[in-house]
Amino acid sequence: GAVVSQHPSWVICKSGTSVKIECRSLDFQATTMFWYRQFPKQSLMLMATSNEGSKATYEQGVEKDKFLINHASLTLSTLTVTSAHPEDSSFYICSARVSTSHEQYFGPGTRLTVT
């Protein structure tokens, strides 16, 4: 199957700082990428849809100024958590849709801890 990578896999940052998470499709082109957040023992919560070359579409209740998403190429999307606070601590996962079909592949996730 297709491979999606995320970097970093785990990050600890201090309250008030910003953190950038990268999501890459390694062996396919992805015109659409999605960003999710997952709390322990809960299902994935969609945060935003990212289309290459255009502005991201955020789900209701997600602060677009806090969670900045950039999809600069067909293989890379980034999520920047700005002015992070402890309540932003979570597991962030991206997925990428294969351009020629509707399959979606997920990255391994990034664990963010804000102290």
Add this chain to the structure above:
Amino acid sequence: QKEVEQDPGPLSVPEGAIVSLNCTYSNSAFQYFMWYRQYSRKGPELLMYTYSSGNKEDGRFTAQVDKSSKYISLFIRDSQPSDSATYLCAMTRQAAGNKLTFGGGTRVLVKP
């Protein structure tokens, strides 16, 4: 009522048994169906992708889709302890921007 219903389990089976998982959905507009396996603290792994009613087989996995009944299933043959995980069904439609709608996940435990 949720758009996609999935029994949360846990479903406990002995090693070598067949694991049977299913989801029901209410929106007949869903076109594409996926099954994912998720281990704790990992991203979901795509197991099966289908877009038409019928069966699809890949190794130990068989996916079934019955659009008339709005029901999908996943069968895992010769289950192994390494299959112990949470299994998520997901579905989407092009008109919704390909956003996935997930079931709540079924936790499966395969005992040696």
